Amino acid sequence: MSTEPRSNHPVGSSRWATTRTQWKALGYDDEEIRRPKIAIVNSSSGLAPCFAHLDEVAEAVRRSVYDAGGLGFEIRTVAPTDFIMAAGRGGGYVLSGRDLVSYDIEAVVEGARLDGMICLASCDKTTPGQLMAAARTDVPTVIVACGYQSCGVLDNGRRVDIEEVFADAGKLAAGAIGFDDLCRMSDRAITGPGVCQGMGTANTMHIVAEALGMALPGSAPTQANSETMWAAARAAGPVVMAAVEADRRPSTVMTPAAFRNAVTAVIAVSGSINAVKHLEAIAAESPYDIDVHRLFEEIGQDVGPIAAVQPNGPTTIDEFDAAGGARGVLRQLGDRIDGSAITVSGTSMAEAVAGAPVDAEVIRAEPMRPESTIVVMRGNLCPDSGIVKLSVTENRARTFRGAARVFESAPEATEAIERGEVLPGEVLVLRGLGVTGTPGMGMASNVVFALAGSGLSERVAFVTDGQLSGLVNKGIVVGEISPEGGVPGPLGTVRTGDEIAIDVPNRTVDLLIDAEELNRRIEAYAETRAPRTWPARPGSWLGVYAGAVEPLDRGATLRRAAAN
Template sequence: MTRFVPAPWPRRLRSQEWFGGSGRDQIYHRGWMKNQGFPHDLFDGRPVIGILNTWSELTPCNAHLNVLADFVKRGVYEAGGFPVEVPVFSTSESAFRPTAMMFRNLAAMAVEEQMRGQPMDGCVLLVGCDKTTPSLLMAAASTDLPSIIVTGGPMLNGYYRNERVGSGTHLWKFSEAVKAGEMTPEEFAEAEASMSRSAGSCNTMGTASTMASMAEALGMALSGNAAIPAVDSRRRVMAQLSGRRIVQMVKDDLKPSDVLTRDAFENAIRTNAAIGGSTNAVIHLLAIAGRVGIDLTLDDWDRCGRDVPTIVNLMPSGKYLMEEFFYAGGLPVVIKRLGEAGLLHRDALTVSGQTAWEQVKDVVNHNPDVILPADKALTQSGGVVVLKGNLAPKGAVLKPSAASPHLMVHRGRAVVFEDIDDYKARINDEGLDIDETCVMVLKNCGPKGYPGMAEVGNMGLPPKVLRKGITDMVRISDARMSGTAYGTVCLHTSPEAAAGGPLAVVRDGDMIELDVPNRRLHLDIAEEELTARLAAWTPTHEVAESGYLWLHQTHVEGADTGADLSFLKGGRGAPVGKDSH
């Protein structure tokens, strides 16, 4: 590896185009800023650090980030920088409709233009909720300004009647228990209070914790950032240290393009396998890679993750939660284990200025029941399985650590739902012709179809099946699944139904074959029949005529390449624009 060589310092910074000098324009910019009480010497050439804050009271995972921002400011000031807090687009997983995923690209576009159009030399990206982390990473990758991630951290453990309650995971579990008659609605309501007992994001290895881990594994966050609970004082220390670090990154001109290399993405893919991370990481890492011009594909996910054991014993794959993961040593222990097993690009550069290996080589595993030995792994072949076949020519994904072993090879009769409304209207009907051997198929829930590709792929089972004690069936869709969910679920089927993919023409009664060991997803009809069905297909999904929804449906790409907007791919840099005054 060619070692990173810091740029010479001091040098003229980008922000000085706004603030440096005695001309009319510079006085204009400084003068307005001074109405906040900033002294003149803050504009003397020191790095201006944008604290891009996704705080919002409608984004509960991020509702404490305003506190962390103050600690970032302390660090920036201590290191000789000038911090400015900038509120940015916040995508709430729990509140945004039709789905937060539809707005990930909008958030990335909005933040990118704020970074490009304002006087920032470097950025601290304050994130937490599922889509805020990838959207700001995408923006940083596009502008290539020195940037560092600080996540808000997970909630504390939940408990209900002496049982650990994982946010999200137990929502699905308890909901199914109510439908099966094993839990009363009153008990479900009582359990609600235990699901979110402190500030922070999901305490399972859901998408928020997964993407925090991905940011750290990519090298875009300081080592140890991912698992610190939101209310632990060490989370505030991490924010302050990151504030200090970004100032030095600006001085060294250490940019996302220096960190987000192919080696970094391969490290992240293997880390995702080891932690039993969310399938959502597939779509987000593909999108981030597209922003820096790295040709990352679904085949890379299968190649890099196939032989990595899942060693983190966390829900939804295991039994513990993020709090225990932190106490055990957190992600640095996992990355060290990958390095010891020859599964880590050790020389990959990180925002700390050290390599991936240098910063973890001395860490210790404090709980081998949380971070397991390889011979006791939850599954020896972890990661995300990429399935292909005539039903998914461009691929579909499945998470083995959350699936049922007896369903990994399965042939069953299709029960088809044309869209999510059709599913909701029929799933509880006692007359629905379905049993546990069937394959549930959901269409028109992909990037164009839903629109936005909602987390509805883990379709709840019909009550009459649940009452038999069955908890899992094979399910196939072009949708996503919450990282907190579980089951033998084939997701992201590409091309999606709304784009005329083969999923669109599956009919009730068709036989479908799932063969995970051989990476195969097959619709068992003659090739001539499939061709004829596709030729006769016409779209049925609703198409927008205006607004962002129109922009999204018109330009969004498939899940197999990250579901980004086509015109946002590729780095564009952050040149200083012409002053309009």
């Protein structure tokens, strides 16, 4: 290196003496101790298969760092996983866990003044949390996508994965699936480690990391324990060491051009709507003023999906991977991608995707529909934002008008659906699931699946401030309404019987009352602030989060805490 690593302290100082003592005790010699120190960020956990293979990956990465002239130190973070951690406190620990990941990393990387990091990206919240930390600490960083899980096959030859188990569980109460059939699906859905199959949040965010230039070209998505994954792990050490030598920081990689590329890639693969808030959160940690919601609105008018990966269409994630994956998508997008953006390896994005193999039957040169399937909604019911996810291949009703039926919790709404109390023609409104109201953002997908199981998906619209699965939703579903119902705003004032109009082509969601009445209701709610939340014990993580979190349309980061 042309300059001394920041992790090295003046020889003879007390800081040098004590760190030398600690590292000598770990078996390192004086030459090794003077090397650049690289954090190997591992969210390993025994709770879920998403993380089951990460310890082996961490060791391979550590060796690659050492062979490239660095010294790798494995550090651990919290490991949020939706299907397991959504059980407690209304699901509030899942999204909020993303921010814990970022602060876990910051505390060690900044506290120890490490020189760079390699992050093992796995389940939904780890990748955005790692990218947030990279932007905040601004140390050279490489993201290694650790892959998707293999899935099973039923006796009839049908593939089955955990997303199908999740969706079909909502049909059990309505008798649309038998208990034994559901158990058979559950038994066979996962046959190896890694994240969920399909173009859900985890695979979408792995693609985002590559489109941002923070992961190696051609490394996402990939099957866990595949040769592609192991090759990326082995290459990560030399790449991060070169980035440290060149002082190639996230602020030089995750530029406004890179964010445009990432948004374009998400739209092109019809990715998870959760990518919107995660990209917003990453942008909030960067030194740039980037409005991700506006990028989705602007780019989505000119760019449509060029791949239809399950559940958006018939292509499996394995087929998409073999067809070229993220690198193939970026190549097919042509001049809709800013090729001048620099990647962590030092090449331009144009150089990174040049010559990428692409199966044009799977990843097309022209979009399958002219506009984005991720639609940012506005209107007097969601003046800041709301989001609709459309299918790539299905055409369905895109306008709806009906009377509201309001619920304050997902279980209350699900039970009402099962009792037949939610009627065709109504707009089911579920609130109190936002980042402040839950706090931490509650999952609303069970209500979507309950509507599907009861045959109401096409006959009842659904409006919520809660988090939806990264998958396609049936019928008209408007999620992540902002301002949320837990703070003064239009959603918190809706009453059962009020009329709501949803117009997806015009991107509007409106409460059909006059402006004066709406303002009067908002003012009254601001005065009373009747709690519609899970109580968060003061001093608990969710209590801290609720008091510090920014609104969803600004990424639900904890920037407000820093401002105070």
